[in-house]
Amino acid sequence: MSLPDRIDPRPPRRIYRWDLDKTYLQTDFDSLKDLLRTAFQKAHEKVAIPGASALIRELSENGDSRLCIVSGSPKQMRAVLEEKLKLDGVRWDEFVLKDNIGNLLRGRFRALRGQVGYKLPAILESRVKAPAEAEEVLFGDDAEADAFIYSLFADLIAGRVDERVLSQVLEAGGVYPDDAERVRAAWKQIPVADPVRRIFIHLDKLTPPAHFTAYGPRVVPIFNYFQAALVLLADGHLSAPQVLKIAVEMVQTAGHNIITLSNSFQDLLRRGLPLQQAAVALSQALEGPNKLLAAMRPMPDILAAFSKRLVALGTPPPPPPVQAVDYVSLIHHALPRNHKGRTKP
Amino acid sequence: MGAMVVKQPQPVTIAFDVMGTDHGPAEVVRGAAQLSLDSPHIHALLVGDRTLIDNALAETKHNGERISVQHAADFVGMDEKPGEALARKPNASVAVAARLVAEGEAQALVSAGNTGAGVLACARHFQLIPGVRRAALATVYPTRSVRGAKEDPFSLILDVGATVEATADDLVTFAVMGSQYARIISRNERPKVALLSNGIEPQKGPPRVVEAHARLSEMKDINFIGNVEGIDIPKGTADVIVTDGFTGNVCLKMLEGVHETVVELAQYAYKESLRWRAGLAMLSSGIQRIKDITDWNQYGGAPILGFDRIFIKAHGRSKARAIANAGKVAAKVVANNLGSSIREGLQK
Structure with missing residues (x-):
């Protein structure tokens, strides 16, 4: 983790967690050519998704929040990504990137593409440092496993998921034992609370919204950040x-x-x-x-x-019912996109 | 050197009557969803039962920025009598959709439901273009020859049922409307227009056809090629064939009957003899190619011409692809301002 872009000694009332690629940045890495182009892009060539930087700036205007970024981009891209965020006027408190070189050198090939073993311990460890009463809103996308990981994070700290289910999920998700241990260690340090208010999933791949129904109304798939802003207006953020x-x-x-x-x-x-x-x-x-x-x-x-x-619309429909999330049956959502166990949305 | 400016198409909203089709609302919703992915400038306004629409949309890949929904509790079924049904159900989806188009909430209407109800809803909510006495229902038919920059294998026939008894005035108007429509859709600058008759000579046919022939022959802006006979329809001798609604409807049903019979005969041959089956198998790629070229799903739908607003009637058996293509046809007609073209054509 790098030094924060700002140091605010006040305890945050709200924490906004963001992914970067396909959530904040328009990124295309579906082919090797796209991947290479993304890797060599300069900061000013990177393009933010419309409304994303404006939304982050407005959320931070309230002065009582923290911006924590956890991205699957490699650590080597830190300088260019930080420069891009600064160009957009975005100020962050935490910025975690993936140690892909480290994973490669240690022969941890599953960790190169795996999301659960990377993001879940990262956001749990970040939560350990947060005040118990701090609310959270998370932003991800439909390219990988954000809806699954963010929901699991929310239900772990709310005490709605037990050790047995967590173990099943970590095993089925191909998480390495040391990362699984980091998850358990951080989880045990977090006081039980129910701070996650919303999980926004940017529909970069235009996944049908029904794909996310199993996660309940807390997860809101969005086509653009105006939709997120409307919901955050209704939620008082x-x-x-x-x-x-x-x-x-x-x-x-x-x-x-x-x-x-x-x-x-x-x-x-x-x-x-x-x-x-x-x-x-x-x-x-x-x-x-x-x-x-x-x-x-x-x-x-x-x-x-x-x-x-x-x-x-005539009479607007009622809100969808709140339901328990069955993480074991949804584990295929958390597997890498071309994993044989993952079903297409 | 300055950068090349790419002209973006103007946004256009198409109202889709979602209800009352052979394959149910989900197929229309899927077509509109496909359109939202393919054509950023087209916005779909889906009119029908909100719950059914939302359930289908939630399961379908789409772009929610380009789709909205107007709830309509009722719909006209395929077997219902249009006049009675619309009187009983003023909030039927096709009537609501036509009203929204008339009010400017959308620029065109696409329906795969009851044709009569569609025509009637348009007649109640839209205005006839000045100079047009009666509207015409057009349809397309695959032919042996192709036409226009698009190499379109479909020719246009009108009227096929909206105006049972057409006068010479009506036939001339239909010729102008059909010519303008073909010019836009087939990208065919001078479509060949013909009158359907029982002989190619100018004096052949009932008095109204003879009179229309004489008047069309003098119109410089219409590429009028004279009379054609029924045999010329599948040959593609003309790009636009003009007739009254009674004759047009009889022709259309006969063409559909011939098509069905040919398919049944091929199926019979396939089952009857191994040699015939082998022959059909050898021809299969060619048959498939012809099928692809002349697939009406590709065309999407045909217009009701004569109103100041656009109505594209899709086939009742339309699946998602045909619906999406009907939406594209509607958007193209709107973008090319068909109403003004017809008005100008009639003034000449």
Whole structure:
């Protein structure tokens, strides 16, 4: 882990954990050519997913949070990744990268592609240092195993997963014994609490949302970061003006428009997320002291389109039920993408 | 040297009537989902039972930024009488979708449901283009020859059922509308337009056909090639064949019947004799190629022409690919401003 980008002595009220590739950065490494191009890209050539840096900046504006990044990129890319984050105005507190050279030299080939044995101990060890009452929101993607690992992390520290299930998962996930031991050691140090509020999964591969139903309503698959901002507004992590700022940036820099944003809003409503009040708050924000935002066309039109999308649904569906996650039966979600045991979404 | 500017297509919203098709709502949803992945500028507005739509969408790879849903509790079934059904169910999906298009929430309507209900819903919510007395239902049919920059094997026949008794005025209007549509969809700058009759001579046929022939012969902007006979339809002699709704419908059903009979005969031959089976096997790649070229799924759907808004009627048996292609046809027609082209064509 490198030195943090900032040192804030206050205990955080909220922790935001982010993955980088395909969650924050538009990364393509599905072929060897893409992988090589990604490895040799300079900081200014790397492109953030629209709205991601704006969302991180707005979340950090509240001053009571920490940004912890755990990425599967190799440690050798630290300098260029840090430079990219600084270019985007993103300030972090923790930044963990994968020791792929170390894994290679030690002949730990499973660890090169495995996610559970890398991310789970990393985020548990980070949680050990956090105040018990600090809430968490996690951001990942559908390329690997983020929904599985983040949910397991949440349920481990909430005491909803026992030692037996954990052992089964670690074994089936091909986790090396020393990493499994790190998981157990960190887990035992964390006081039982239920701090994980949301897990956002950026649908980089456009995996059908039903693929994530088994993880319950805590996991929210998103097509873009405006959707995350809307949910975080409803959850009280962002204010309406902050969400408007994110939307404006997405309209101005990423080609989003009245249709894509209102469709994104309706998509969440149709999945049972209670966003009606969020829509009201956004409208009120345009009427209040943020008149500058009202002048930023086409935000008023976009919010009017929200109302139409809401009415179009008739009675909005109820929120999906909370359910226990069966990690043993979902272990195939956590295996590397081309592993023979992994089923296609 | 300046950078090359790539012109992005304008965003277009297509309303899909999701209900009342032979394969059920999921197939239409899958088609729209495919469209959301293939065509970033097309937005799908899915009209129908919200729960059914959402369940199908949740299981299908799609881009949620490009899809929205309008709940409609009712729908018109394939076997229902259109007038009665729409009177009984004013909030049927096809009526709601037509209303949304009329209100500007979408620029075109695609439906694979009850054809009569679709035409009636359009007649209630859309306006006829000035100069058009009656709308025409068009369809496409695979032919021996290809046409236009796209080398399109399909020719257009209209009317196939919207206007049972057409006047000479109507036939001339249908010719203009069909010509403009073929120009856009087949990328065929001067589509060959013909009247369907019982002989190629100008004086052949009922008085309305003879009169229409005389008037079309004088229209410089229409590439009118005269009369054609039924035999010319599958040959592809003309790119656009104009007739009244009664004759067109009889022709269409006969062509479908011939197609089905040929397929049945081939199946019979396959079962009947080993030698015939071997022969068919040897021809299989050629048969498959012809099937691919003339697959109506590729075309997607055919338009109702004459209204100020676009309605593409997809086949009731349409699967996802045909629905997606019908959406693309609708978007192309919108982008090329078919209504204005027809209006201008009629003024000349």
